[in-house]
Amino acid sequence: MNISYNILVYSVWFMSTYFLVFLLLILFLKRKELFKEKAMPKVIPLVSIIVPAYNEEESIAETIDSLKKVNYEKLEIVVVNDGSKDNTSSIVKKAIAKDPRFTFLDNKNNKGKAACLNQGIKVAKGEFIGCMDADSVIEKDILIKTVPYFQDKKMGAVTVSVEAYKPKRFLDKIIDLEFTLGLSLFLKAFSFLNSVFVTPGPFSIYRKKVLLEIKGFDKDNITEDFEIAFKIHRAGHKIGNCMAAKVFTLVPPSFKQLYVQRRRWYTGSVQTIIKHRDMMLKPKYGAFGFWIPFNYSLIFTGLGLFVYAFYLGFSKLLENINSLRYTNFNIWERLMQWSPDILTFARVNMMATTIFVASIILMFAGLKFARKKYSEKKLGMLGYPFIFILYQIFWIGSIFALLKGGKVKWR
């Protein structure tokens, strides 16, 4: 083992263990506050929900249906068609007919999600603005649960629990668990540090005054929900999380589309961090300014270790195949020669094992904190510990996309 490999292993081990320990500590210390509900203000404020839609003919009807069921009396909904080439426009027109709460902006040309959201913000009259994806459905009490968070005058936005919509395949179930932990529970943990780094696209609610102050969404950014979180923190506002409120979103229907989605997320996040690099490690931005560089340092050193370990493992595999050549490929005999000996287990392997075990502990504890039954998530739990391998592959693709300098498209 050479020294650079050992330095990588020790760095990744320390950072990831610190991260896991920290998350577990926060969740344990704040366990009573995770689902704590807040009371509605005496004067019910008007809320506008904006739904940009591009080629969403398969899902938009269900999205509108869920919006119609929302049990909040002062609600307006603005659906913005982003120049769809399919039947989105006609489906929306039919679905919202005779419902005075809906406004439909039917753009003939495609402008992009962020531009549509900004267009919706301009016409929205609500004091608070919910932004929702057209491939998602919300629970009817989502506003009753989230609006009370804005009684804190510094609250600029509130995120909710994101879950996969009717996950069927094995991969869907892994992504569902990933959302339950990563986009719900961990964001809640980060909200205790005022370090929520994303306001997820499926549904997040904003104070309109703050949106106007930060000039809405950046239409040139492919991860506008990530970038706006930076602008909210920059403007000195908070982002909260309401775990009790839920949005269900469709997961990509194929592995290729999942890769395209993640490449967009990862590439967009790097571009956002570069754009807002002046916020990093500045005491003015509190824990947020610390966690972002910490997380991305961990991601990149982890990626370096993954590539290095893959190279070493692959070389070893080639060596073994090569040596098998001289014994007529008698693999069975080779397996029989193997005698387990704990003392041949190197310290670096021990460290990798502890990280793996710690992430499994975090998964079990996380589900407990998120009030989920293990039996409901058992398939996702089987695959979740290995999703990190998939992340690395997605990250490698994203880095290539970034280095190539080509424009990563929204879809």
Place this chain on the structure above:
Amino acid sequence: MEMNKGVFVLAFFITLFLLILMLLIGSVMNNKRYTYINTQFEEIYNNFNEMQTFFLMAETFGDEMACIAFEKRLSDMDKSIWTLGLKIDQYRIATEEFLKDEYYLKQKTIFNENQLFYLTLLKRLNERCEYEQGEILFFYKNSADCKRCDDQSYVLTSINNKYDEQLAIFSFDMDLNISTVSLLAEYYNVTEFPCLVIQDKKFCGMKSEEHILAQVCDLNKRISFCS
């Protein structure tokens, strides 16, 4: 709503504690590796002493009694010597500090010297007691200087596992610059690696299991697996 800074500090100390624990477990495992190797060496020294006694007994009381006693000891010795050689290498890989460790270098040197002693004794007793045991000498260097040495070692392990009782395999690390081992290499004119000496005949370069066994049988037809 915000967390106290104490949580950052507490998480740091818990992580530090876990790191120290990991390092301690690593040290305990290192000690266990040393203990294992030392115990194995002690056992081999005892066997060497016993063999020397057998040799003296053969000189004094005649061959018959000493040869019977020595035959049993012989098969045990082959296995433990080869296993110890493998363990030293496996533990060296498992312990990153091991490679530069004085301990490792010292043990490996002693191990090589002992093998040479055992080889000499074996040759003399083979002659005297007319055993049907074959011998293979394996000269190697580190994998950076000798790309095929690890492959050759794997092939020899496979042979040793199958024909442990009929074959004695000795491995000599040429990187250690042991004068007696260098003398042996010079005697057989070993200049490239990996290099095998089968029944006193040199075969340099990577050799397959099939080739080695064919040569062993060609050079020593009395070995039981050859018939």
